[in-house]
Amino acid sequence: MIVRELELDLDAFEGPFDLLLTLVLKEELDLADVDVAGIVLGFVERLAEREELDLEACGEFLILVSALMELKARGLFPDEEAELAELEPEEAAEELARRLAEYRQMKEAAAWLRERLAGERDRFFRVGPAPLAPEPERRLAPQDPDGLASVLRLLAVAPPEVSLAHMTLHFPPVAQFLERFRALLRSRSMFDFDQEMEGLSRQEQAVAFLALLELRRANQITISQAAPFAPIRIGRTEETGASNERTPAWNLRSA
């Protein structure tokens, strides 16, 4: 199975996984709108249709989807990220459990509502005024014009300042790594991925990895590994040079 061709049917997005990734990378689709669980479900369903386990596809999928999830988690909880990062594993687990529990309850409540709605299918009632009802006389109390001024003043107050605590965990744009890797391959025919990742934060590494996948997809690099766990080597292809002048080459291809 080719993971990137996985057809998705989500609230925010419909189409192949591949296109979803591209849109997210180009920041044309907000990850906050994407239901990652829906992607996982779609994949698992496809997987279940097959007789045997496609380990390669599973591996690729896990990497892609975990990168997506990390990006999304950080996007959704920018403020709390710093706090969470400082938590002991037990505390973090408890916090995560609390959130999962809350969502779980709401999911079940939604299921209950759905069932209830189905049960009320044959209950009809009037929505709106009766045909021959008297016209309601809705008198409005005299209002204070200062009320108008004060709501407008409230609307002109800037929202509370966003905590800067998460700035230390800033996510670099993918484009930054695209450029960096292309620049490297202009001066060298090959580089060692792990070496380049040295000193980078975990989220920078995640973004770098996404950039790598993107370059591979656009056939601008080769990726090789002598043995499992051996260093990952990134090499030049003929297209590496060609696309140097025109960065949007992969944009055109993937849009």
Place this chain on the structure above:
Amino acid sequence: MEPPLRLVVANPLDRLARTLEALLVVATAPLSLEELCEATEEEKDRVETALGLLAERYGEGRSGIVLEQVAGGWAYRASRDAAEACARLFERPVQRGVSQAAMETLAIVAYLGPCTRPEIARIRGVAADSAVAGLVERGLIAEAGRGDGAGGAVRYRVTPLFERVFGLESLSQLPRLDDLGDDVDAIRERLHAVASQRSA
């Protein structure tokens, strides 16, 4: 139920009458004979007979619900005996307040002059459709042409009723907002800037 109908439970005319009862209590407009036939999948004659039974059961002086034949068809109304109680229900001299959504919308339209729903939504950060519809219904704002020619969105302005309710002789009497800007354009700009911060 009238005894004759209750005693002969299996009588299909009784069942038809019940179905008509139900249809009439859900309708927001009088139902024509045709509509009643269509909904019940019955012949005109039978529906008319059943309506006759209902008209008798729901007759003035017999029931609080009165079935009436009007221009558009059949509909329930309140009995005349209940007129006073209905008047108390509908003409409650309760002094109605203005919701937060309505107040914000009114303030925007009053201070910034005719504006469209998208602009109101942008400043408030939420869709303005129901707030605008409610204010139009209550006569506090009214349409004032379209913005930027034919294809533009409908613009709204406040009405004389708005001025009366807020005790203003004219809009120039609105409290000043010097702290927000020098003129309408400055205030508008400020509100837009904050709105984009809020949505960021």
Place this chain on the structure above:
Amino acid sequence: MEPPLRLVVANPLDRLARTLEALLVVATAPLSLEELCEATEEEKDRVETALGLLAERYGEGRSGIVLEQVAGGWAYRASRDAAEACARLFERPVQRGVSQAAMETLAIVAYLGPCTRPEIARIRGVAADSAVAGLVERGLIAEAGRGDGAGGAVRYRVTPLFERVFGLESLSQLPRLDDLGDDVDAIRERLHAVASQRSA
């Protein structure tokens, strides 16, 4: 009419019941006991007794009009027997399928409301804007002021229509939160198991 009521015409309880019948047939939304007392200028006890009589007369299976207790008040609806005929003529308020996103959003607002879009998004892990807009449009949720005043996001609550559509007498009829998500403890245990491995 039930014979007991018809035979004793002078019985004021009968008259009260008729007045209630009338009020309920013209009301736009369910009427609370308080509203009924105010409109009829009667004591609670008597109104309750009269409502009991009406509930019996307009019971499911007895009449095409059914009196039900819903959304904090009393209202008529069509009997379930007439559902097919009603469906030919009317749309149910929430006939079209409600998406999973909308249903989860609805559950969150029903249990945790009033709450803001960012709060809903935090719980669901997905932005809630379009789900919220759709629910507002259907009249199932409505604005309920802003959180924390200045610069705050608009908060939402469920509407009486929500209770009506789902046939709830009040929100207290929703299942208790404690009774939902009973596999939560298992999740918690697994997470803690992972955590202790990592910290070891």
